[in-house]
Amino acid sequence: MTTDRRTFTLDGHDIPFDEGQSVLDAALAAGLFIPFLCHKPGYEAHGSCRVCMVRVGGRWQASCTTPAAAGLEVESTVEDLVAMRREIVQFLFTEGNHFCPSCEASGNCTLQAVGYELGVTTPHYPPFSPTRPLDASHPEMLLDLNRCILCELCVRASANVDKKSVFALSGRGPTKHLVVSAESGRLADTSFSADDAAAHVCPVGVFLPRGQGFRTPLGARKFDVEPLRVAALRRAGGT
Amino acid sequence: MTEDLATIVARHRHDPRRLVEILHDVTEAYGFVPKDIITELASMLAVPRGHVEGVVGFYAFFSDEPRGAYRVLFSDGTTDRMGGSIALLERMRASFGLQGEETSRDGRLSVGTTSCTGLCDQGPALLVNGHAIGGLDSARLGDVMALIRAEAPLAAWPRELFAVRSNIRRRDLLLATAITPGDAVSAAARRGRDDTLAEVARSGLRGRGGAGFSTGAKWGACAEAPHEPRYVVCNADEGEPGTFKDRDLLADHLDLVLEGMTVAAFAVAARHGFLYVRAEYRFLFAHIANALAARRAAGLLGPNACGIRGFSFDIELRRGAGAYVCGEESALLESLEGRRGIPRNRPPFPVTHGYDQRPTVVNNVETFMAAALVARDGASVLRDLGTRTSSGTKILSVAGDVERPGVYELPFGVTVQRVLDEAGASRVQAVQVSGPAGTLLSARELDRTIAFDDVPSAGAFTVFDDRRDLLAIIEHHSRFFAHESCGFCTPCRVGTTLVARTMGRIASGHAARRDLVDVARVARVMAKTSHCGLGLMAGNPVLQGIEKFRPVFDARLRPDDALPTFDLDASLDKSRDVTGRDDSEAHFTEEVRP
Amino acid sequence: MPSPKLRVATTSLAGCFGCHMSLLDIDERLSSLVELVEFDASPLTDLKTPVACDVGLIEGGLCNAENVRTLLLFRRECKVLVAVGACAITGGLPAQRNALDVRDCLESVYLTGVGLEGGTIPRDRELPLLLEKVHPIHDVVNVDYSLPGCPPSADAFWAFFEDIAAGRAPRLGHGLIRYD
Ligand SMILES: Cc1cc2nc3c(=O)[nH]c(=O)nc-3n(C[C@H](O)[C@H](O)[C@H](O)COP(=O)(O)O)c2cc1C
Ligand code: SF4
Ligand code: SF4
Ligand code: SF4
Numbered sequence A: 001m002t003t004d005r006r007t008f009t010l011d012g013h014d015i016p017f018d019e020g021q022s023v024l025d026a027a028l029a030a031g032l033f034i035p036f037l038c039h040k041p042g043y044e045a046h047g048s049c050r051v052c053m054v055r056v057g058g059r060w061q062a063s064c065t066t067p068a069a070a071g072l073e074v075e076s077t078v079e080d081l082v083a084m085r086r087e088i089v090q091f092l093f094t095e096g097n098h099f100c101p102s103c104e105a106s107g108n109c110t111l112q113a114v115g116y117e118l119g120v121t122t123p124h125y126p127p128f129s130p131t132r133p134l135d136a137s138h139p140e141m142l143l144d145l146n147r148c149i150l151c152e153l154c155v156r157a158s159a160n161v162d163k164k165s166v167f168a169l170s171g172r173g174p175t176k177h178l179v180v181s182a183e184s185g186r187l188a189d190t191s192f193s194a195d196d197a198a199a200h201v202c203p204v205g206v207f208l209p210r211g212q213g214f215r216t217p218l219g220a221r222k223f224d225v226e227p228l229r230v231a232a233l234r235r236a237g238g239t
Numbered sequence B: 001m002t003e004d005l006a007t008i009v010a011r012h013r014h015d016p017r018r019l020v021e022i023l024h025d026v027t028e029a030y031g032f033v034p035k036d037i038i039t040e041l042a043s044m045l046a047v048p049r050g051h052v053e054g055v056v057g058f059y060a061f062f063s064d065e066p067r068g069a070y071r072v073l074f075s076d077g078t079t080d081r082m083g084g085s086i087a088l089l090e091r092m093r094a095s096f097g098l099q100g101e102e103t104s105r106d107g108r109l110s111v112g113t114t115s116c117t118g119l120c121d122q123g124p125a126l127l128v129n130g131h132a133i134g135g136l137d138s139a140r141l142g143d144v145m146a147l148i149r150a151e152a153p154l155a156a157w158p159r160e161l162f163a164v165r166s167n168i169r170r171r172d173l174l175l176a177t178a179i180t181p182g183d184a185v186s187a188a189a190r191r192g193r194d195d196t197l198a199e200v201a202r203s204g205l206r207g208r209g210g211a212g213f214s215t216g217a218k219w220g221a222c223a224e225a226p227h228e229p230r231y232v233v234c235n236a237d238e239g240e241p242g243t244f245k246d247r248d249l250l251a252d253h254l255d256l257v258l259e260g261m262t263v264a265a266f267a268v269a270a271r272h273g274f275l276y277v278r279a280e281y282r283f284l285f286a287h288i289a290n291a292l293a294a295r296r297a298a299g300l301l302g303p304n305a306c307g308i309r310g311f312s313f314d315i316e317l318r319r320g321a322g323a324y325v326c327g328e329e330s331a332l333l334e335s336l337e338g339r340r341g342i343p344r345n346r347p348p349f350p351v352t353h354g355y356d357q358r359p360t361v362v363n364n365v366e367t368f369m370a371a372a373l374v375a376r377d378g379a380s381v382l383r384d385l386g387t388r389t390s391s392g393t394k395i396l397s398v399a400g401d402v403e404r405p406g407v408y409e410l411p412f413g414v415t416v417q418r419v420l421d422e423a424g425a426s427r428v429q430a431v432q433v434s435g436p437a438g439t440l441l442s443a444r445e446l447d448r449t450i451a452f453d454d455v456p457s458a459g460a461f462t463v464f465d466d467r468r469d470l471l472a473i474i475e476h477h478s479r480f481f482a483h484e485s486c487g488f489c490t491p492c493r494v495g496t497t498l499v500a501r502t503m504g505r506i507a508s509g510h511a512a513r514r515d516l517v518d519v520a521r522v523a524r525v526m527a528k529t530s531h532c533g534l535g536l537m538a539g540n541p542v543l544q545g546i547e548k549f550r551p552v553f554d555a556r557l558r559p560d561d562a563l564p565t566f567d568l569d570a571s572l573d574k575s576r577d578v579t580g581r582d583d584s585e586a587h588f589t590e591e592v593r594p
Numbered sequence C: 001m002p003s004p005k006l007r008v009a010t011t012s013l014a015g016c017f018g019c020h021m022s023l024l025d026i027d028e029r030l031s032s033l034v035e036l037v038e039f040d041a042s043p044l045t046d047l048k049t050p051v052a053c054d055v056g057l058i059e060g061g062l063c064n065a066e067n068v069r070t071l072l073l074f075r076r077e078c079k080v081l082v083a084v085g086a087c088a089i090t091g092g093l094p095a096q097r098n099a100l101d102v103r104d105c106l107e108s109v110y111l112t113g114v115g116l117e118g119g120t121i122p123r124d125r126e127l128p129l130l131l132e133k134v135h136p137i138h139d140v141v142n143v144d145y146s147l148p149g150c151p152p153s154a155d156a157f158w159a160f161f162e163d164i165a166a167g168r169a170p171r172l173g174h175g176l177i178r179y180d
């Protein structure tokens, strides 16, 4: 099993890595799953959701923003770490308005899938029940911000992939929110199109293509077919 | 009269990195940042509109909604409250018929609160259109209200109202040593770059802003990092509730601070410096600008600074805009670059990728002062004072229940009790060292010492006597973090609000055992998983409170396992009102506690 | 000697009875279930008031005063209280009214809606008053376990009962946790 590639260990397994790879990406490529939400392979790591927390040499760190390095000893599937991830998912459910039974994204939603993966059965905390707007101005797509988890994937996609910067964040702390880059605040008044990368990166159910809701029958949706863990590893392994 | 946008933007050379400065100027001109101005500004700076809107929305001092011609913000610091600020605020609201809403209908006045403004030793305080007024009592507030009622322009208000006095009560090494401007830099030049770096390292100087990182190591790493130009940044954001020492250091010892920055610039070969000062210290800006001009005139800044051939260095004053998190060094750099103050991912660190992704030294005001003395007098000036791990002195901002609040410089290793004696304190219940993010000490721990390996302090030292409601203080500190969280990462963005709300129920006697368990768990999640120091420390008040003052918590908890998290009876108010019912079924009474 | 059966009470607050239907969906296992448990107050038995039960299953969230009173009663009488289904756990579909003002809701339903000229808002003591917002049940009482799903699957119910009857802390395995 000796290779000339350098390795670190994850829960005792040797994980080879390429220079510049994060602990998360290297783990996924090696077939070991760490849950993540705000990261998307191919995008610059963000480090905001904190679902991918691991312990590196005893220090708590987000695996998506920790560069892999030879000799690191990383813990991931340890009960106290998993419990922390569970808490973070509960925080996200507490913060937004998530009513899965009536959500078009249900079954295709990564937040939901991470909740399943971690065994989250309840938000547990008193809900914030924020008042958040629905933007129905655009002919191709609705924006339902009730479910936004502020991962900034759409912001990053619009700025870096689409080169449009249609989305941005405003406010801070508990008032942080997604804004549409237009004086009216309306999506219709931007150059957004349903073909944009930004329209397809959202891990939850904010971007809703018009006239297509609930098309896929129960049982055939993304995470009905394969759990998050399987899907993520398959994608990372390129198979 | 209103300065036009093009003039403002031109003055800032159309540089989007100066956006925070531009927004200050726009706010000065228009009273707020109107939505159409945001659009125009974005196009003039060639940045997305959402970027400008996001920056406006991030900083507490900016708003895209109209605000009153007079904007009154009561300082909501711990000691402001202890001094009765809430009653004063209520009185002002009542007097102008404002029921909590921010702006009066005639648009004349808006009243709100803002995080601790750093007048803890001379509070309660407020800001009127950004200008601080301290020492509030009933009479002074009466004067303020009369002036507003008479619609007197701010310029015509008595100058005395805006007087902020320095309040240095004890001087040791840094505050007692006189220095001729330029001497420390010249000494550094004589010693040479490498030896200056070595001398600073040898002095054992550790950062005074909180983390206590070795200044010598930081400067050395910056000096070694490739990629010119390098930068030196002085962190004078001083936002931790209870801290005000940098205020007096900038007021009375600015030359030593600037000297230290220049020494750093020489040591790491930086060409440009920033002095980032919180906007709450507006009363210092003219003084700082004058001092910079004087140093330029004296040849201490600019080309061949301090007479050193080939050493060009200048310092630019930059303002914060009401965001505690911008004291975190990488958030500060984001702010300097005209963005929302979101702490960066590390690595890379500022010493290699700081301002403009260039090598940057960021240090606290006090750190630069100490470094200047080391440069002039050698490592021993610090080594001879303090303890083995903490050389030199610490400057503390002492406030709260003490007879002589103010700034005290004492050697590291001093006991907490000694500080209390200096400032005159009795019936001490607790001491909050280094602010809400720091350490809460109980009366049993007063023999502990101020030192990096015992009780570290970034400067705050707030005393609570046994008449204070500690749970209300912990709640208030928790609310501070919720208000100041940048919102980037989940644990802090959500956790701070959960903790603040739960502490609110605990402090007001509406909580049960479940709430204590929950609040402690949430605080631990933040302490382990947050992205930056704010979230990592935001659970401290609650966790240390529970650890050290458990009986105080227990006495306030109801005996039940759990209680409703909201007021059940009040939740029927609206229904009662529309139906006109008032029968027993239309109320919750005792039964909420099964 | 068989161990004594678990006394189980169930109720539906602001829910649709979907969860109860799903419970009945455990089909042939129902006969095994009644070996394990005995139903106290429940829509299944038509008894209204639980007394000294081991387990209380709560379907539905808190929409009105009566929901709250029932919940408090269940909490008092049940050793283990379980939030069953999306509505009990999050407020569910009824909670979508939380974006609206309860006053406007009542007025538009009874006064200002089309064809309601001359209507009045009922003020009958027998009618429970609406809470300002719809709440999940954990906002009012301590909840020991949650069975998510809209409704939770029959398999989830079954797994839950098996665990609890065996004296284990219930743990839903993979595939049994669903939010929809
Ligand atoms: C939330 C937060 C606020 C901070 N505020 C300040 C501050 O106001 N002033 C300061 O010097 N350091 C502050 N710091 C510490 C800085 O990040 C940084 O460590 C310091 O400026 C480095 O200077 P020093 O080495 O001289 O202490 C803060 C850190 C955090 C996490
Ligand atoms: S976005 Fe995901 S978690 Fe939120 S309601 Fe929709 S399916 Fe549920
Ligand atoms: S809309 Fe979606 S992609 Fe954009 S920030 Fe919110 S959750 Fe992330
Ligand atoms: S810990 Fe708080 S302040 Fe720091 S990045 Fe996270 S949300 Fe922002």
Ligand code: FES
Pocket (backbone or CB within 6 Å): A035, A036, A037, A038, A039, A046, A047, A048, A049, A050, A051, A052, A053, A062, A063, A064, A065
């Ligand atoms: S995936 Fe790492 S923090 Fe979000």
Ligand code: FES
Pocket (backbone or CB within 6 Å): C014, C015, C016, C017, C018, C019, C020, C059, C060, C084, C085, C086, C087, C088, C092, C093, C149, C150, C151, C152
């Ligand atoms: S009533 Fe069962 S999920 Fe809504």
